[in-house]
Ligand SMILES: Nc1nc2c(c(=O)[nH]1)N[C@H]1C(S)=C(S)[C@@H](COP(=O)(O)OP(=O)(O)OC[C@H]3O[C@@H](n4cnc5c(N)ncnc54)[C@H](O)[C@@H]3O)O[C@H]1N2
């Protein structure tokens with residue numbers, strides 16, 4: 001059986017991932033979320049011609065070295081201006097303050113001297129950049145952020161400056177992580193020699209939270225169909241992530257348990273390494289299930305490639321691509337038929353070029369290697385041997 005490649009497998013998953021309902025959230029909860037509705041400006045920004053500097057508001061036609069202008073008032077940020085500037089007049093003005101009517105230029109205070117109720121201008125003139133025109137940042141009715149845009153602190157600043165205190169976003173999905181295996185024990189608990197700690201569960205819960213989900217780390221289920229079924233039916237989720245039991249062994253009971261619950265299998269395996277046994281199913285009520293291989297590195301690589309886009313898709317968005325390129329620091333042998341995602345360290349080499357050092361041992365059980373890695377180096381199927389210096393695609397972690 002030919003396995004689908006990563007793009008095909010993901011496209012099949014996303015085709016069955018419908019966005020959840022929308023909700024209104026305050027800006028304080030909106031970071032990392034996708035806008036369901038555009039954000040439009042309610043007024044011009046700045047709302048008035050404003051001074052960019054501390055100094056003197058003047059009429060441009062009065063600006064010449066040594067000019068003596070009569071001080072007729074003051075304008076500070078937060079205050080309104082109730083006077084106008086006539087020829088030969090100046091007003092004390094501060095950064096962010098409204099320009100008085102009649103004034104169209106600012107002379108910074110370093111370039112002028114006050115003498116009683118007059119100001120004497122120095123040699124330098126007025127720089128046009130010292131007046132910020134009304135609407136110079138944006139104008140009322142402008143669409144500032146479109147639907148589908150992912151909010152970040154910079155974009156939140158824009159929404160806030162437009163006076164928008166709450167935005168419409170896709171609901172954050174509830175993601176339940178269900179580790180599976182008789183050998184699994186929660187970290188911190190007593191453990192027998194034949195058991196291992198559940199490392200993939202906490203790692204994936206943290207990963208899901210970073211992607212904007214509300215994760216629940218369920219306790220590990222035994223390799224037993226009935227136990228898995230009851231864990232699934234007892235959990236509240238929009239997306240279930242089952243970890244382990246994905247392969248072909250006699251104890252790999254997760255897929256049979258899901259099938260018994262009526263799940264439709266959409267993806268069963270992918271031409272990738274690590275992560276070949278990854279799978280995806282849809283429950284009869286439409287909720288989606290992502291099955292990840294149990295080896296921690298396989299699970300985490302699949303999380304980057306599939307879980308992040310699914311969590312985004314449930315929120316009506318797509319993740320920000322974290323793809324980059326780097327020069328290989330070492331030679332690599334030819335790749336086999338599967339897309340290979342190699343854990344690698346990155347460093348900035350001489351000449352400022354990003355260098356990638358893939359680890360020599362890429363066994364998918366090695367958590368120590370995963371923890372030292374900064375990125376994944378992608379080797380496409382059938383890629384010929386590569387020499388140091390060759391440019392390769394790298395994927396930075398979410
Ligand atoms: N005959 C074949 N055997 C295997 C194949 C294959 O194609 N033919 N594929 C291999 C590949 S590739 C992978 S990846 C694994 C995937 O196996 P499962 O998804 O069934 O996972 P398990 O067997 O349950 O566990 C694998 C390994 O990972 C450990 N594990 C499981 N869950 C966790 C967890 N939550 N935290 C930490 N470690 C975990 C588990 O103890 C095993 O050591 O199958 C290969 N076999």
Ligand code: MOO
Pocket residue numbers: 272273274275276277293295297298364365
């Ligand atoms: O998918 Mo497995 O992850 O190659 O070890």
